[in-house]
Amino acid sequence: MPHNYLSVNTYCRRIFGCKVYKIALSAANTCPNRDGTVGVGGCSFCSAGGSGDFAAPAQLNVEEQITRAKSILGKKGDGLKYIAYFQSYTGTHGDICRLYSIYKRAIEQPDVVGISIATRPDCLGEEALLMIKRLYNIKPVWIELGLQTIHDKTAQLINRCYPLNAYEKAMEDLAKLGVHRITHVILGLPGENRAEMLETVKFAAEKSDGIKLQLLHVISGTKLAESYNNGEFEVLKPNEYYELIADALSLIPEDVVIHRLTGDGAKKDLIAPLWSADKKRVLADLNRTLRKRGIYPQKA
Numbered sequence: 001m002p003h004n005y006l007s008v009n010t011y012c013r014r015i016f017g018c019k020v021y022k023i024a025l026s027a028a029n030t031c032p033n034r035d036g037t038v039g040v041g042g043c044s045f046c047s048a049g050g051s052g053d054f055a056a057p058a059q060l061n062v063e064e065q066i067t068r069a070k071s072i073l074g075k076k077g078d079g080l081k082y083i084a085y086f087q088s089y090t091g092t093h094g095d096i097c098r099l100y101s102i103y104k105r106a107i108e109q110p111d112v113v114g115i116s117i118a119t120r121p122d123c124l125g126e127e128a129l130l131m132i133k134r135l136y137n138i139k140p141v142w143i144e145l146g147l148q149t150i151h152d153k154t155a156q157l158i159n160r161c162y163p164l165n166a167y168e169k170a171m172e173d174l175a176k177l178g179v180h181r182i183t184h185v186i187l188g189l190p191g192e193n194r195a196e197m198l199e200t201v202k203f204a205a206e207k208s209d210g211i212k213l214q215l216l217h218v219i220s221g222t223k224l225a226e227s228y229n230n231g232e233f234e235v236l237k238p239n240e241y242y243e244l245i246a247d248a249l250s251l252i253p254e255d256v257v258i259h260r261l262t263g264d265g266a267k268k269d270l271i272a273p274l275w276s277a278d279k280k281r282v283l284a285d286l287n288r289t290l291r292k293r294g295i296y297p298q299k300a
């Protein structure tokens with residue numbers, strides 16, 4: 001059956017009236033699953049950079065980071081609009097006054113049209129929600145939650161260290177604020193079959209305004225890499241992934257924004273699947289599969 005999904009580019013053109021670039025910034029955060037607040041060692045797939053490997057150096061202040069990130073785009077950067085993206089570690093964990101000051105300075109830059117903050121559902125207490133509300137009074141706010149899976153056995157295996165009902169509560173609290181809620185889902189986690197992965201996609205899509213579908217990447221130095229090197233699981237093959245994405249998109253309502261369809265990690269640290277490193281080819285092959293299945297992006 002034909003299906004037209006809402007890509008993030010189309011969504012941004014509708015909301016902001018132009019193409020918008022996400023610039024990866026760092027607020028020098030840590031993560032409660034690393035600093036002992038809820039766990040140690042972090043999620044088993046998470047890189048040393050807290051899954052934010054493209055962020056500007058945290059030693060720079062936020063204005064310098066924005067200038068640097070824009071300069072990487074070169075001349076192309078002139079006159080563009082940006083989402084200030086705080087991806088690494090947990091963006092609402094730690095000193096909320098300090099974080100608010102950084103986020104406010106970022107969101108107030110004239111060519112920044114909004115902010116996106118990646119965090120955990122168990123780090124959205126009253127103070128954090130109030131901070132988000134205040135930011136939302138300035139410009140649009142996107143909050144990204146790393147759910148990855150709805151299945152307890154997998155959540156334990158990857159050491160996620162929060163229960164599913166924490167995610168459900170966070171999504172309800174964020175809905176009251178009216179912010180754009182994005183859920184991250186990883187496809188290909190150890191021990192999960194196709195049906196289980198699609199159950200997670202369906203569940204997340206029903207609760208979210210946007211969704212990121214990510215292929216599981218095995219990154220060097222992670223616990224997942226140890227387990228992969230010991231032969232404890234296999235990664236997805238290209239066609240398995242493309243068909244899974246087609247099935248996943250068919251389950252996602254057409255008003256839910258698709259923020260990502262592939263993985264996004266530093267190539268130099270990628271152990272598997274190595275086919276995913278050729279992003280251009282992956283996107284071309286994926287789009288071919290989607291077209292065959294009658295799945296197209298909506299027009300702006």
Ligand code: SF4
Binds near residue numbers: 033034043090
């Ligand atoms: S994925 Fe997020 S919650 Fe998990 S260890 Fe990395 S930064 Fe922490």
